[in-house]
Amino acid sequence: MNPSRVRRQLLRLGLAVIPSLAGAATSKPLRMTVVDIMPWSGLDATGQPCGAIVDLVRRLSQSSGIRIDITVVPYGRAARMLIENDADLMVAVNGAHGTILPPPIAELGQEDIVLLGAPGSRYARMADLRQKTVGYLRGATFVPAFADDPAIRKYAFDSYQQGIRMLSIHRFDALIGSGRTIDYTLRHLGMTTQDMAKPFLVSHNAIVLYISSGAQTPGLLARLKTACHHLRRQRALEACLRHYLP
Known part of the structure; x- marks a missing residue:
């Protein structure tokens, strides 16, 4: 077989594989950590995540098209998981004055x-x-x-x-x-x-979205920021809170 033809065929195969790998990477769920404080987030009687921020994160997932797995943990552990890249995302009230949390990337409420x-x-x-x-x-x-x-x-x-x-x-x-x-x-x-x-x-204080250093890519940041902007304009957090507060 002509060597140049072989190279062209391999190149076509390579180009066909790269998009499929990219699709596989983006289909992997992001790991979201939220703080175990109701009415924001906690665990229901069956051990499943619940609360206003949990509901909001599910809407964020739908709006951005990004799959997100939610883990509910105490505040100190949530921050450590984000800093150590054991979690990709975190939503919390911006109240950790003087800590080494990264700057938030978007605001979701007050x-x-x-x-x-x-x-x-x-x-x-x-x-x-x-x-x-x-x-x-x-x-x-x-x-x-x-x-x-x-x-x-x-x-x-x-x-x-x-x-x-x-x-x-x-x-x-x-x-x-x-x-x-x-x-x-x-x-x-x-x-x-x-x-x-x-x-x-x-x-x-703002309720904000953080992203770990290991998860940041320009495309992901853009999608998350756009989705957060839409949810903020829709006052989605207030709607979620009404399920837990009179």
């Missing part, structure tokens, strides 16, 4: 960060917390004004249920965290904000 005082207390500004002990979710300090003030004593807790129970018995003076998580947890514990001091708004 969340109020509030300060909830112990029963009988009264706080109206961050300066009122100096010389007080304030509880916060381990790894999520939320705002520099809180994280960087050495006069505010800080106490890390591992779940909002633990934090609110400790606050109710005055183990610390106040708690800083996600407003809707606090509301959800109070109801879950059979309590309301009336059982505590009046909360005050500290900041508005």
Whole structure:
């Protein structure tokens, strides 16, 4: 057989194989890690992921055409998985001030960060917390004004249920965290904000999408950013939250 003809045939075969390999690569699901904090994400009675962010990620998958597998883990572990490339994506409230998380690539919504005082207390500004002990979710300090003030004593807790129970018995003076998580947890514990001091708004933090360094490609970034933009315009997160909050 003519050598040039053989080369042409091999080249055609090679060009036919390359697209099929590319298709196989893009068909592999991305690994999404979400934080085990309801109403955002958790596990239902059958052990399956549930929550507003879980529902939102499923809509993100549909909008982008990218298959996404969801794993629900504690906050600190979720961040480590992303940093160490054990997860490709992460959605969370942007509250890890001073950590080595990569910059988020897109915003999906907003969340109020509030300060909830112990029963009988009264706080109206961050300066009122100096010389007080304030509880916060381990790894999520939320705002520099809180994280960087050495006069505010800080106490890390591992779940909002633990934090609110400790606050109710005055183990610390106040708690800083996600407003809707606090509301959800109070109801879950059979309590309301009336059982505590009046909360005050500290900041508005974005709910964002992160991508690991090992998963980033220009094409993937473009698809995810476009899908997030559409979901943000549709207020998809608010629609998902209505299934879990009154």
